Amino acid sequence: MPERKSRKDAVRNREAVLAAADALFARRESPEDVTMADVAAAAGVGKGTLFRAFGDRAGLLRALYEARLEPIREAAEAGPPPLGPGTPPQRRVSALLDAILCFKLDNRRLALALEESGNGSPYQAEHYEWWHSLLRAVLEQVPGLTDSGFTAHALLAATRADLVEHLAGHERVPRETARAQLANFATRVLTSGPARELSADD
């Protein structure tokens, strides 16, 4: 028996909370002045309900984030090129990074809230792990590239939510410019010719 079905007021409230939180994070300047009590109030629900449904603040953030991310995740896992498999690795890396960047541009506050939300580094988050191993796997197929694990980390670091926020929000870099710069950067990393040192693969 997988799981007994929830009561319907429970699911209704869950949705309400998700929606309210989404709206709040989008509206408020900084994620950290969206308080749990705020969310509960906005959803027309008691704090107890909120915490029962999501465990803690991080849980709520995670739920929101995963919900938003799922389409992209699927597209990356089994979608059509250039995001999905069956794309030349070099091109696919760029596409993946671009997708992540766009996602974070479109969900700045939320991504920010999740990544900086106190408890533990973003590097233990399940979704990070996922992106990292996917990217690493693809990088492994790029000829002449070593240290794909580290490289994946480094490339992903260029799409960190607070950096994106800084660029888009503070430095006023336009979306397309940011995308172009990231793409350019990725290209540089991938197409470096001569720098192989201890590679024996390929």
Place this chain on the structure above:
Amino acid sequence: MPERKSRKDAVRNREAVLAAADALFARRESPEDVTMADVAAAAGVGKGTLFRAFGDRAGLLRALYEARLEPIREAAEAGPPPLGPGTPPQRRVSALLDAILCFKLDNRRLALALEESGNGSPYQAEHYEWWHSLLRAVLEQVPGLTDSGFTAHALLAATRADLVEHLAGHERVPRETARAQLANFATRVLTSGPARELSADD
């Protein structure tokens, strides 16, 4: 007369706090379970004193960080090669990144505490601004490299404290390996594609 000299108990206490905080951050697992009260107690001082001397938690962190960082900063600004000026740009970029990485490896907890310490992104911190503009200036002299502003951000992102912590602490990557990987990564970024390479380093 710029500023009247502080009372000597004030400076003594300031030192005591700095030392105590340093020790505490080094010892405790996570920076966030070093409380202000802890620091005050460890320094044998009241909370009031602590806050009067440093303004707030971020101020204390900043003071600690700056103190540790100063030597490297000077070395980078006016020291001998390869860190200082008068070094070929590519080599200098690597040297700078390596210095930052080593610094963060040696001061993991502290760097972590400062970068994640709630208030605002690390990107508004004065020291970040400093590193970024230095690195950007050097990158500007690398032939064939565009977007030096973004590139500087991206390279610095690869040395973020929580990433370093993840690599060194969680993935157990040895120091020298991490350094080599970062250097390799930097090299790739700098010696890209069509421009062939002119690296004769090492």
Place this chain on the structure above:
DNA sequence: GAACATACGGACCCGCGGTCCGTTTTTCAA
């Protein structure tokens, strides 16, 4: 519709950053 399971919600608790203010120490001029 009774009896059981489940969810509700807001009063409540706790720890932490930060402030306040009566007390103590330092300084300095007389």
Place this chain on the structure above:
DNA sequence: TTGAAAAACGGACCGCGGGTCCGTATGTTC
């Protein structure tokens, strides 16, 4: 040397936010 103004001390105190508890309400089942 002294005494009073200036500066610093320190810990009780405050507000806020995350998280819990439990008596009450609502849905579910037979």
